[in-house]
Amino acid sequence: MKKRKIADCGQEQGRELHQNFFNTLSEEIVFTILDFLGDNPLDKKSFSLVCKCFYSIEAVHRRAIRPLRTEHLPKILSRYPNAERLDLTLCPRITDASLVAISSSPCGSSLRSIDLSRSRFFSAGGLSRLASECVNLTEIDLSNATDLRDPGAAALAGARNLERLWLGRCKLITDMGIGCIAVGCQRLKLLNLKWCLGIGDLGVGLVAVKCSELRTLDVSYLQISNKCLPSILKLPYLEDLVLEGCFGIDDDSLSTLKHGCKSLKALDISSCQNISHIGLSYIINRHEGLQHLTLAHGPPVTAPLAASLRKLTMLQSIKLDGCSVTCSALKVMGSYCVSLGELSLSKCSGVTDEAFSFLVTRQKQLKRLDITCCRKITDVSLALITSSCTGLTSLKMESCSQVSKEAFILIGQRCNFLEELDLTDNEVDDEGLKSIGRCSRLIVLKLGICLNITSEGLSHISKSCSKLVELDLYRSSGISESECRACPLITSLGLGVITIGCKQLAKLDIKKCNKIDDAGMIPLAHFSENLRQINLSYTSVTDAGLLALASISCLQSMTILHLKGLTLSGLTAALLACGGLAKVKLHATFRSCLPETLLEHLEARGCVFHWRNKPFQAELDPKCWTMLGDTLQ
């Protein structure tokens, strides 16, 4: 049916425009071309604008859509009849009417996934229509639906084929609501209940009894106790269990468990204050198939505990953030763990150069390493990391203050597969950045409080790292844009360079980069069409720059504090012009100045205002600031 339609369309166009050479391309070929187009939605947009034929083929081909404005939803839905994934994260205002429109649209029946995590204003009625009419729906993200109550959850229960459901922060849903979901959606494979504070033992227990297909369950921060734990661990296919911050689970409840969950592969018991090394040993003894273990902010990691990890022969990843780790434990882990791919020692006190060096020389398969705030680590360790773990894709080493600037050159030379690099608060300089520029796969680069870097170093990054999505330049004095927070040396020019080089940029923090002005905003607005979040506080941006930014259609979050050049009228215009805004941080003085109706209008559009009343802070000397940080630590 669809194909015929397209063929018809092609014929028509053929008659009208015989000379159009694109029409000779068959539908299949165009589909193949489209398959190769990258993730950037703008590429597909440009492609569809080539000719009418491409336009219609692209519309048929598109499976995932992410509307920018709610008001265009009906048009979009009718244009893309085969859409399976609907991402509404850029539409802060989704009413029941919108949901009704979605469910009755041509793509309603084919829709498989919908993301409502950033949207508000819908209620149980709309969800019920969605659940009953979009019969193929397998995935719903309702995180942050803080207004959603039990009737909404009951409406969701109508989606019988649901397999993946996120309900994070739905604080008003109670056991009754989740009970409905448990009974209605028995095919659930993934369920996220993080921060659903209204749900307790009974609800979770019922989920565990009814949804026997569950693979992934996140019950972080719920008030659950040992009552529902046995039924959770009886789930036959459970692979991933997150129990972060479940204070109700203690050693006693773990000790009474007769059997562990055979299928369990990943377990997160971070911040479970009542689980000590005793409870941990119960877990380790009963779950020998564990591959990922997160023990962040848990009991101290000693050599005996590390030795017991030897039983977990499949262990690939271990996170010990915030635990106190002894040297002997690190050495034991180095010798006993067979193939660690991920190791996180962020803020672990007790990580010394010697023990850590031993560990990294044994664990050469490491892909992800987090040594944030391990302040005893020096160049020696870094040299060993870079030489033995060449396959690293993620390295986080914020505040490793003893590592000298020469060591960073090694990173660029040896670890070319890096995708994520956090060098916040380090001694890295332009030479280091030049070397890091070789890591062409970089997606996230954090250079906050790197006081030695300048625009020149950034230009190296922007030249080669075209995949960069997140750049943090907070308080880096030398640079111009993209998280260039408090980078007094960074000028608008540098920002321009970055934006032209890194078109995928989604988050930008240029707080306190006071040399950045409107001239930096204009290229930003022009080139960074994917920008979602920006912090402009303390910069020299004025009305014009702000209005320029407003043209970025997916901009969602703005922090605009202490902009000297900003007038009330400029702010108003920018707020009105920026249709997708979901969150704005403003100084409290604007609250009384802005017309009440305007605020109501924006809030009805889905925008949330955060009023801040901080006094203007004169910028300290950057050096002084870092010293302050050191003393605090």
Next chain:
Amino acid sequence: MEDLKMDDEEALCAETWLRPSSGNSVRQPNQPSFTNFTLSNDQPEWEDPSLLDYGVRIGTSFSKYSFAPDQDGQSLQSNNSNSKRGEVNQQINEVLKIGKAQDWDPWAMLNNLSFLEQKIHQLQDLVHLIVSRKDQILQQSDELAMQQQQLITADLTSIIVQLISTAGSLLPSVKHNITGPTAMAIGKHRHISEILCNSGLGLDATNISESHGMGPNVANQVEPTGDTAPSHHPLDEPELKEEDDADEGENLPPGSYEILQLEKEEILAPHTHFCTICGKGFKRDANLRMHMRGHGDEYKTPEALAKPNKGNSSEAMLLKRYSCPFAGCKRNKDHKKFQPLKTILCVKNHYKRTHCDKSYICSRCNTKKFSVIADLKTHEKHCGKDKWLCSCGTTFSRKDKLFGHITLFQGHTPAIPLEEGRGVEGLLEQGETTGGEKNRIDQSINFSFNTESHNGSRVQNIMDMKGSIDDPSSYLSPINYDSFNEFSRAAFDDPDGGFSFLIPGSCNYGQKNGGQSCYSDL
């Protein structure tokens, strides 16, 4: 560390332990029931009002052996021909009251000891009696003899237990050692004790029902049970009710008890005790005896007011079980798997619940029906409070019960009361209207940004804007930013005048959608 432990424990016994600061002796968390002995020994503050009293101590230590204290009391008295039940109860009550003000009461101890003494005497009498009867009746069945022996053994056991617990209250160290053997002994005689409990209950009810027409012929009652019965009865009733259904496990060998079967009319008769003088009927014998006082002084003697006795204690030991007169009922003696009923009350409740119309209708919900008025009263206490509702229509007073129900039954789901708001139908209508309005109303801003010069000083803005909103709650009237036209004319570099529309007075908030003309889609 010690402090922490103590904190926990304090929380545990916070209700009774009102002076936690005095608890600085070493306590063992696993033996909470002994804690207070230890304490009272270490710290002889006899007057401490917060310490647990003696009676409670006995109660808790008994309950450790899975005896309900109540039942235990009954078993102790079961074959006691001149039952001191009321007296003992009162004693305990007194002790309870005193205990509030005093920790260790020598009086309570004395009472207890004298009670034990009495018990031993009674037992002695009983054995004497059996011996004498044995001489007379040689044909007595072995079973009966066995029963008698068992009863005596059980009685002895209970006396021993009480003795130990009494002694234990004085010697905490001894108590610790003794619990083991005692528990063993109790375990050994568990079966016997159960029988005793049952027979005790049976006797009680028989007393009430059978004493009809019986003259008060026993004079040695100090305090008639009948006096306490009315106050006790409401408490006993639910227990009996449970017993009615819960005695499935009682596997008495057939023939070890006497089967009685009352006729339907007897069961359903409102009164079972009738005044021989005026003919007035009563439900309870005690009430009848109270009534009889009005008929003359001869009914006022303690003998007349005393609870009528069976005459012979050995007769009382014959187990009595009841059969339901309804043919085919499992409780009927002709049924293959006959399960006897223990007491008259059980018979009555069983017959009414199972074989009678449910004529009592709850006045609140008008749906629930009962045949036993007590059941109705129990229901009415909770009717309307059952807020936990299942999709099948069943209501529960407790959430965990609802969830247990849902766990058991496939397809049942928690029912959530409908929101006060609109249903799906209303939503549909609204959806259509707002959907139509959407294109027209939603704010759309035509914002062209000319970046001719990079210093941004001469940025020209053409804003054609119609700001207005569709909002279901309609708290916000459509805004017409007509004055934006002014803005578009104004040069950007004139910030003072350019955004004049922002002054609320200059805004045109008219309801008319005059801005339609300048609407343009993004």
